[in-house]
Amino acid sequence: MKRLPTATWVWAFTAYSWLATTVSAAWFARRADPDLGVGASLLWQGSIYAAWLPAAGLVWLLLRRFGGGAGGLAALIMAGLVCIPLEAFVASLIDAGMAGRTGDLAARTLARLPVAILLYTAIVAVALAAAHHRRAREAQARADDLSALLSTARAAQTEATPSPRLLVSLGGRRAAIDTAEIEWLGAAGNYVVVHWAGREGLIRETLQTLADRLDPAVFARCHRSTLVNLARVKTAQPLSDGAWRLTLESGAELVASRTYRDAILRRLKGEATPAG
Helix, strand or coil, rough: CCCHHHHHHHHHHHHHHHHHHHHHHHHHHHHHCCCCCCCHHHHHHEEEECCCCHHHHHHHHHHHCCCCHHHHHHHEEEEEEHHHHHHHHHHHHHHHHHHHCCCCCCHHHHHHHHHHHHHHHHHHHHHHHHHHHHHHHHHHHHHHHHHHHHHHHHHHHCCCCCCEEEEEEEEEEEEEEEEEEEEEEECCEEEEEEECEEEEEEEEHHHHHHHCCCCCCEEEEEEEEEEEEHHHHHEECCCCCCCCEECCCCCCCCEECHHHHHHHHHHHCCCCCCCC
């Protein structure tokens, strides 16, 4: 199951659940009415549980739209307030058509509600597990891509001999700083603040202009006002909103938003990245 796409095992489990439930319910229906044929009992119960497929599709769409967080759970609860009584009503109509059960439709619908609640809860539980599984696989794939990116950056910086230097203002004097020593750079108006070896200096230049001069295999935007030396990233931890927390060798921490995270990974794969 580890290598199968999430949708594959979800639909396989759905098909198995429908078949097993149909056969079990048909067996109980025949015990209650021995004159009921096997085909008729399977058609009757199969129709009842097939009616849940649209509800399962709705649950999956809601999770795709709102995610598995508080917003998604709220959407699922609101949907359940409609789906549960509707499915109980549909099951009662199928009972009336297949078994010739007449009488109070409202009472039969009410009697179906406990089963409908259990089935909807089971569908939601499976959908949440599938959504979590998919997110975990996507996060692992991004983590693998990031590891490859950091390795590429370290190799590119090692191979750059000699490393380019930047002229940085340090109070009343200037110093030439090896770009391999720089951890990150931050925009400050028309200046750029350079951070290296626990020190800071200024360059009178915009961050974009400076980024155009630096090796794109080593330096990358992690924020619109921050440029990070990927070769100096020690660890990268995924955050709940999809961003990354980058911990540098000095212990400094930077956050790469989802937008810049995706741009970095696109660049790793050789795709064009938007300027900015």
